[in-house]
Amino acid sequence: MRTLTLNHEYATELLSFLSRLADVTTWQRLGSQASAERIDPDTEMTVRTPMPATELPSALASRLPDQAELVEVYMIPGDVLGDSAEVRMSAHAAGVPVEIDALIMLREQDSTTSLSVHAEVSSSIPMFGSMIEQAVVPILEKRLKDRLVKLESS
Structure with missing residues (x-):
């Protein structure tokens, strides 16, 4: 299992940010x-x-279907008390023997929201799982960083 941690700040209040995450048009x-x-x-x-x-290592890309897609499932809380919240996320892609589980922690301070993502990437393939995880982590990190920045302007 490999882990990944990312942080980002948003110039919006916590409830507004959660509302944005729960809006289909944002995505x-x-x-x-x-x-x-x-x-x-x-x-x-x-x-x-x-x-x-083109965004994947060739060894991985050659094993995926032509229309490969990443499927993420977020559980976004509707009742938030105080200045913090947690969003759970899991992700997978058909044909990729990798599961991603993440905890997204949000904290509001002075009308800004701090986001911290802790993700675990695991593969079910014996012996080669760690190599697959090692190849997937940089891709996941780049996609998450890009998405975190784009969420600010959406």
Whole structure:
């Protein structure tokens, strides 16, 4: 298992940021397809993002279907008390023997929201799993960094 930690600051209040995450149009502006299911009071957001073969290591890209996509599922809290919240995220891609589980911690201070992501990347392939995880982590890190920046302007 490999871990990844990222941080970002947003010039918006916590509830506004959570509302943005629970909005299908936010994800569409980022180039993904999204669907929301309300699980009172929370929102389960399923986000599907194409994975172009050109962005993947050749050894991995050659094993994926032509229309490969990353499927992320976010559990966004609807009831937030105080100045912090947690969002759970899991992700996978068909044909890739890797699972991603992440905890996104949000904290509001002075009308800004600090975001911290702690993700665990694991592969179910015996012996070669660690090599697959090692190849996936830089891709995941780049995609998450790009998305965190783009979320600010969406």
